Amino acid sequence: MVTETKEPPLQHTCPHGKKPGRRWNNIIFQAVAITALVATVSVLILLLVDISIDGIPRLNWTFLSHYPSRKPEMAGILSALVGSGCLVFLTGLIAFPIGVGAAIYLEEYAGNNWFSKIIEVNIANLAGVPSIIYGLLGLEVFVRIMHMDRSLLAGACTLALLVLPMIIIASREAMRTVPVSIREASFAVGATRWETIRYHVLPLAFPGILTGTILALSRAIGEAAPLIPIGALTYVAFLPDSPLAPFTALPIQIFNWISRPQKGFADNAAAGSIVLLVVLLLMNAGAIWLRNRYQKKLH
Amino acid sequence: MITDRHQKEIPHSVVHSIKQRRGGSHIKEIAIHAALFACGILSIFTTLGILGILVYETVQFFQEISFLQFFGDTRWTPLFVSKHFGIWPLLCGTLLVTAIAMAVALPIGLLCAVYLSEYARPNVRKVVKPLLEILAGIPTVVYGYFALLFVTPLLQNIIPGMAGFNALSPGIVMGIMILPIVSSLSEDAMYAVPQSLREGAYALGSTKLQVSFLTVVPAAFSGITASFILGVSRAIGETMIVAIAAGLQPRLTANPIEPIETMTAYIVQVSLGDTPHGTIEYKTIFAVGMVLFVSTFVLNIISQWMRGKFREVYT
Numbered sequence: 001m002v003t004e005t006k007e008p009p010l011q012h013t014c015p016h017g018k019k020p021g022r023r024w025n026n027i028i029f030q031a032v033a034i035t036a037l038v039a040t041v042s043v044l045i046l047l048l049v050d051i052s053i054d055g056i057p058r059l060n061w062t063f064l065s066h067y068p069s070r071k072p073e074m075a076g077i078l079s080a081l082v083g084s085g086c087l088v089f090l091t092g093l094i095a096f097p098i099g100v101g102a103a104i105y106l107e108e109y110a111g112n113n114w115f116s117k118i119i120e121v122n123i124a125n126l127a128g129v130p131s132i133i134y135g136l137l138g139l140e141v142f143v144r145i146m147h148m149d150r151s152l153l154a155g156a157c158t159l160a161l162l163v164l165p166m167i168i169i170a171s172r173e174a175m176r177t178v179p180v181s182i183r184e185a186s187f188a189v190g191a192t193r194w195e196t197i198r199y200h201v202l203p204l205a206f207p208g209i210l211t212g213t214i215l216a217l218s219r220a221i222g223e224a225a226p227l228i229p230i231g232a233l234t235y236v237a238f239l240p241d242s243p244l245a246p247f248t249a250l251p252i253q254i255f256n257w258i259s260r261p262q263k264g265f266a267d268n269a270a271a272g273s274i275v276l277l278v279v280l281l282l283m284n285a286g287a288i289w290l291r292n293r294y295q296k297k298l299h
Numbered sequence: 300m301i302t303d304r305h306q307k308e309i310p311h312s313v314v315h316s317i318k319q320r321r322g323g324s325h326i327k328e329i330a331i332h333a334a335l336f337a338c339g340i341l342s343i344f345t346t347l348g349i350l351g352i353l354v355y356e357t358v359q360f361f362q363e364i365s366f367l368q369f370f371g372d373t374r375w376t377p378l379f380v381s382k383h384f385g386i387w388p389l390l391c392g393t394l395l396v397t398a399i400a401m402a403v404a405l406p407i408g409l410l411c412a413v414y415l416s417e418y419a420r421p422n423v424r425k426v427v428k429p430l431l432e433i434l435a436g437i438p439t440v441v442y443g444y445f446a447l448l449f450v451t452p453l454l455q456n457i458i459p460g461m462a463g464f465n466a467l468s469p470g471i472v473m474g475i476m477i478l479p480i481v482s483s484l485s486e487d488a489m490y491a492v493p494q495s496l497r498e499g500a501y502a503l504g505s506t507k508l509q510v511s512f513l514t515v516v517p518a519a520f521s522g523i524t525a526s527f528i529l530g531v532s533r534a535i536g537e538t539m540i541v542a543i544a545a546g547l548q549p550r551l552t553a554n555p556i557e558p559i560e561t562m563t564a565y566i567v568q569v570s571l572g573d574t575p576h577g578t579i580e581y582k583t584i585f586a587v588g589m590v591l592f593v594s595t596f597v598l599n600i601i602s603q604w605m606r607g608k609f610r611e612v613y614t
Contacts, residue, residue, distance in 0.1 A: 026508045033414035036407045041430050043475050050449045051441065101338030109335060116339075121603070123342050128529070128599035129592065130536025132563050133349060135570070136588045140352040144576060161345050168342070192324055194331045222438030225538035225563070229570040229584070251440045251539075258444050258543050266448055273441045280436065 051277075055270030063271055067237040068253065072264025077272050079236040080253035083152070084279075086240055087249055088221050090156030091163065096213055098160070099167030100202075103209075106168070107175045108197055127165040134162045135229035143230060150231035153243040158226050163216040170212020174205040207294030211287045218283040222276065224251035250276050353592055356585030363579055369586070375549040375560075377583045378569070384583070386590060388549035392559035396470045396541055397534040399555060403474025404530050408481030409523070415482070416489040417511045428483070435479040443543030446472040451544065458556055464546025467555040473540050477530045484529065484606075488522020489515050491613055521612075525605035532598035536591065538563035562591045 066076025102123075110116035138158030148154040178201050186196040202209075227249055235256075236248040250272060257269035361369070364384045372385025411431065415424050451468040455461045492515050500514040516523065546558025547568050560568070566584045574580045 022506045022508075026506055029508050029511075030414070030418060033410045033418065036410040037414065037427060040407060040411065040434070040475065040478060041427075044430065044434055046449070047437070047441070047445045050445060054448070098338045098341060101335050102342065105335035105339035109332060110339065119339055119342060122346055124603060125596065125599055126342055126345060128532060128595060128602075129349065130538065130563065130595055132536070132538045132566050133353075133588055133592050136566070136585060137345075137349050137352060139570075140356070140585075141348055164342065164345070192328055194328055218436075222436075222440075224438070224440050225542075225567070228567050231570070251438055254440045254444070255539065255543065258440070258447060266444075269444055273438075273444055276438055277441065280438070284436070 048277075051270045051273050054267050055272075055274045058267050058271035059274060063268075064275075068235055068248075068256075072262060072268055075257075075265075075268055077250065077253055077275060079239060080248050080250045080272070081275070082239050083232075083236065083247040084221055084250040086152055086243075087155055087159065087247065088217050090152060090243060091159040091220050092213065092217050094156060095160035095163050095167055095216070099164050099213070099216075100171050100209055102164070102168045103171035103175060104197060104202075107172050108193070108201065123165045123168055127169070130225075131162055131223055132225040132229070134158055135226035137161065138226060139229040139231070148244065150233070150246050151244040152240050152247045155227050155230050155232060155247060155249070156243070158230055159220040159223065162223065162226055163220050166216035166219065167209075167213050170216065171205070171209045174208025174212065175201055177208065178204045207290050211291045214283055214287040214290070218280050218287070221249075221283070222251055222280060224249070224255050227252055228255075250279075349592065353585055353589045356582050357589045360579070360582040360586040363582070364586075373551050375565075377580055378572075382579075386587070388551045389560060389562045389565055389587060390590070391551050391553070392466065392541075392545070392549065393535055393561040393563075395466045395553060395555060395559060396473065396545065396561055397531055399467060399470025400474040400477055400534040400537075401527070401531060403471055404477040404481045404534075405527060407474075408478045408526075408530075409485060411478070411482040412485035412489060412523075413511050413516065416486045417507065417515060431479040431482060434475060437476070439476070439537065439539035440543070442472050442476055443469070443540045446540055446544035461556040462546070462558050464544065464548070464558040465556045466545055466559045469540045469544040470555065472544070473534055473537055476537070476540070477533050480533060481526045481530045484526030485519070485523045488519040488526070488609060491522070491609075492518045493613060519609070521605045522609040525602045525609065528598050528602040528605070532595045532602065535598070536563065536595050538567060542567040562587045566591075 062074075063076045064081070065078055066074060067079050068077075069075040106116060106119065110119070135158060138154060138161070142148045142154040142157045143150060146154075148157070182200050182204065183196055186200045191199070232252045233246055233248050236246065240247050254269045254272040254276065257265040257272065260266075368384050369386055372383050373387050374383035374385050375388045376383045411427075415427060419427065446469045447464075450472055451461075451463060451465065454465075454468055455463075458467075461467070496514055496518055497510050500510045505513065541561045542564040545561065545564060547560050547564055548558040549560040549565065550557060552559065565587055569580055569584045574584075
């Protein structure tokens with residue numbers, strides 16, 4: 001009799017008798033989490049819609065083919081667009097060989113010793129240094145000590161240092177996917193270490209390296225902070241004719257327009273942002289296309 | 300990692316015997332080795348360069364301005380006639396914006412991470428993850444535009460008396476920018492938690508929610524903390540959003556609706572003007588840069604260390 005009276009309360013705490021609250025908690029959590037996700041993604045959509053509404057009316061051939069101007073409706077992004085193009089080209093020219101070289105060294109030559117560990121930790125740290133600090137480095141080293149002045153080359157060198165860690169990390173990952181057996185086969189037929197790398201490892205890793213480089217350069221093209229201490233100009237009414245010419249870049253031009261009080265310039269900034277986003281989109285799409293096209297060949 | 304390296308190591312004797320056979324290519328091999336080594340070591344020189352210039356200019360700065368003034372004064376007015384060099388307003392502005400950003404990024408990022416790691420179907424993950432990554436890829440000037448010309452006017456409708464430049468709006472927008480970093484790193488950490496732990500918890504009668512928050516989140520805690528610290532470091536170093544929308548007015552306040560200035564924004568402000576080399580204004584940006592570099596450096600090291608610790612536990 002005593003046990004019988006005790007049984008009903010036991011049933012309540014027993015894990016098999018499901019408490020309705022447990023199920024509901026689960027559903028409530030999912031609802032909250034999905035709301036958070038949807039809210040985040042809708043901020044992205046909101047941002048794009050806001051910029052499109054402000055900027056699309058200004059997007060026309062005049063905007064793309066004119067130099068900056070005091071009148072917002074006459075101003076264009078020609079010098080900024082060409083400046084950004086030159087900047088990214090030069091940055092790639094500097095950063096790509098050095099980055100791939102460093103990656104080859106770390107993957108194929110360096111042993112598993114303290115020195116390569118230091119380089120590795122150091123690269124990871126450099127990837128986390130705020131980009132404006134690179135601007136200070138560029139200002140002191142490239143602009144002042146190396147006397148490049150406020151030139152395209154100084155900007156490209158600075159951006160190259162900024163993206164190097166990203167290129168190195170991506171290239172190393174690409175080289176790691178090349179099977180060891182391929183290296184061994186190459187050595188077995190008498191190739192030297194460099195011949196093995198040059199004719200076997202690099203060609204197989206190349207799509208991955210290229211994808212990583214494009215993604216790194218797409219970050220460089222959106223950066224304004226490291227270029228400001230370097231002294232990228234905000235009013236450039238000519239196209240750069242040499243790597244030592246003064247320059248402006250798209251993000252710098254956008255920043256300059258945002259800082260002005262007139263509504264017309266804000267619309268120009270929105271239109272410039274659309275152009276910048278389209279350029280980024282194209283670069284990222286190119287990188288993804290490359291990856292998908294060549295990814296499966298290895299296996 | 301270690302086994303991977305051992306497999307790749309090609310016996311030096313093999314390479315050596317080949318080198319001996321062909322004298323000409325031996326020199327070429329050495330030259331290539333040296334060139335590649337130079338590429339590898341450039342990263343060390345970059346770090347040394349950053350440290351070198353910051354230390355050099357900061358030492359010069361402190362020859363004119365005392366430590367006591369730098370850390371004791373509560374006003375930062377190097378660009379005015381009556382100059383004060385107290386770092387606190389800039390530090391305070393940076394911390395305020397960072398706190399707001401993390402108040403947005405941490406809870407939402409964590410919710411997204413738990414959902415994507417534990418609940419979402421693979422095809423949902425496949426769609427949502429790249430969408431979140433886009434947020435991290437948008438140039439910061441564009442975020443600045445959004446903060447100043449969309450979020451601020453929106454908030455001004457809700458909060459009366461809010462200034463056109465303030466800490467709140469760039470803080471929120473920065474939080475959205477950092478969110479993908481927090482969520483993707485936390486999710487990786489949760490994803491790496493062994494399935495056996497989840498199964499053990501289910502076997503004891505836990506619901507999915509209990510498994511997620513009482514088993515997976517604590518197990519992935521050091522990974523989640525690492526992502527959070529990395530997010531803080533990003534927020535401290537973020538430049539353009541605050542330079543555009545926060546106001547460039549160094550002010551010792553915790554009020555998020557007033558204009559403030561962060562360390563990064565100060566460097567931008569001085570760089571935009573024509574400040575000749577060697578003046579005290581020029582040196583201030585390096586002194587501020589030093590504080591910025593040291594704080595992000597320490598946070599990055601802690602974050603890496605915690606991630607390493609997490610990896611040690613589960614691999």
